[in-house]
Amino acid sequence: MIKFINFLVAAVFAGTPLLFGTLGEIMNEKSGHLNLGVEGMMSMGACAGFMVGYLTDNFLIALAAAFIAGLLGALIYAVLTVTFMADQNVTGLTLTIFGIGISNFIGEYMIVNSHTNSLKLPEVISQQVKNIYISGLSDIPVLGQLFFQYNPFVYIGIITAIILSIYLNKTKTGLNLKAIGENPASADAAGIKVTKYKYFNILLGGGICGIGGAYCSLIINGGVWMSNSVNGLGWIAVALVIFASWSPVRAIFGSFIFGGFNVLKYYFPKDIFTFPNAFYDMLPFVITALILVITSVRKSKKNTRPASCGINYYREER
């Protein structure tokens, strides 16, 4: 039982960076843009968050810097695909390569110029990002451990997901955005400013991805700079969007489930049955494939990918 609770806690820990990446990508895809640059935007966020934290000793400024870095990455993507109509897949892949490259470049530059050949965040920040403790609530057995003792990112992620869900489903702006994702020409005809919406949501998505990157460099890597700190999580997030069927709230559960898959091999009791390690590594992707098959068999229009996702909108071709 204790082992199972430890497993759930570890799943949340491992799923949180995926949650940010997934939310960011959902915002991109809802506006009709398949952005494969999640990994790159997360890397930029990881680097900016770490370096600013390192220089300012302030967690909130670091968080803001990570958001802005992800946003700038997304800006490159938005200018190229929305304004210049570049191919979305190619632009996204390039953004990934660029983002990883520039963050490693800056990291290397900082390490070379440090005295100790190592960059470690000051205690102040480590204290700010450590697991919270609410006296009373955190002490409740089981429940306290499950709900009230994570690091701040976990709560920020869940709140972001809920806000995005309200934004998409309960507000007029959200409705307009979904219309653009389904059929930009109709939305345009209805008087919605397509380009403005696309820019806003792509940038917002990029910023959220950036915060996910900061999680990698501040939490997972324990406040010591390492190159390739995101190391493929951004790609899992892209797959997770399908798993969450483009819903921010389902993304919460989806990312924690994927986080669970990630850590399953460390918690599965080996004395009962031993699977090869590759089996565990394969699980999330098999499940994603299964979900793709199931949704395509059901042919339901609900919970599917926005119809115009991946296709650039040429106003003149209406």
Place this chain on the structure above:
Amino acid sequence: MKKLVIIILSLILIFSLSACSQQASETPQEPQEPGNTNADSDFKVGVIHIGNPADGSGYTYAHDQGIVEMQKALGLSDSQIIRKNNVNDTDPTATETAILECIEEGADIIFGTSWGYMDTMEALAAEYPEVIFSHGSGYKSNDSNFNNYFGRIYQARYLTGIAAGLKTETNLVGYVAAMGQDNSEVTGGINAFALGVYSVNPDAKVYVKVTNSWYSPEEETNAAKALLAEGVDVIAQHCDTPNPQLEAEKAGKFGIGYNSDMSKDAPKATLTSAIWNWGAYYTYATEQALKGNWINENYFGGMKEGLIAISPLNENIVAEGTAEAIKEAEQKILDGSFNVFDGVIETNDGSTVGEEGKTLDDATITGGINWYFKTVSVK
């Protein structure tokens, strides 16, 4: 569509033609003996790294520190060192490109630091007899310009095991391993470590978690977290990031680093680290090449050669008596009276390995350890 194919094919043809002509003109131009350069000025060293020296503490960092040490010892200038970073060792084309770039820039000796470069280096060594190829961690070589090098890191692992065995209070020691049972380098390291723990604390168990990856910050953190949840209070590691040390530090527990001295990352947790002084080999090999007396033999150095060591003990946190116990064992390793894998060793599935009065031979140590010592369990 057809047009496109024709254009692409003709482009490929043109490129391959130019590549051929380049090679043809290059080889006969410099009839050099291996490493026959007297003036330091045009002598160059190529290094193929699997990662980035700025990784901070890991494998590539340790190798690059060795290169830097060699550069200082031999007085080479920065322009004489050619580094190729992030060369994927599962991609033969990328490996070949990186090595050819080194050769083009005039490298006289090329170090390939990762296992996967082996076959490519072997092929290119035959093609470029004037360049010396030195490959880390592999087993292939030829009789003129291609050797392999690695070290007896298990000696250091044994000594760090002593520190862990004396420190643990729960009698559970964790170990984050990059690869599973069939990888002799990792498994041998775990066994040497467990033997070290056993030598001072026969009751302690060693719990192993396998990440299945040489470099994965997230996996290594997760594995360390899981180990801590099972009650271990010292975590050793065979993986590239200091994340297991950092997790131990966060939990108020302890760790044993690897590759380089990880106490710079986790000063409150790292008791000591099993470290590589690659500079010992790089200086030795490069000096030979520089002076033109390259001896093409395989190198398997240990503590005696200075290739392997443990970093200074973290005096504030190691258990009492650690320094003395380690010194005693170290002395025996240095004078050759103890070789870690000596005599009959019991494995965790009930069988035994080795013979009384003998020690495992080097071929078995590098390629044939696929069993775990009796106190080890993979969790």
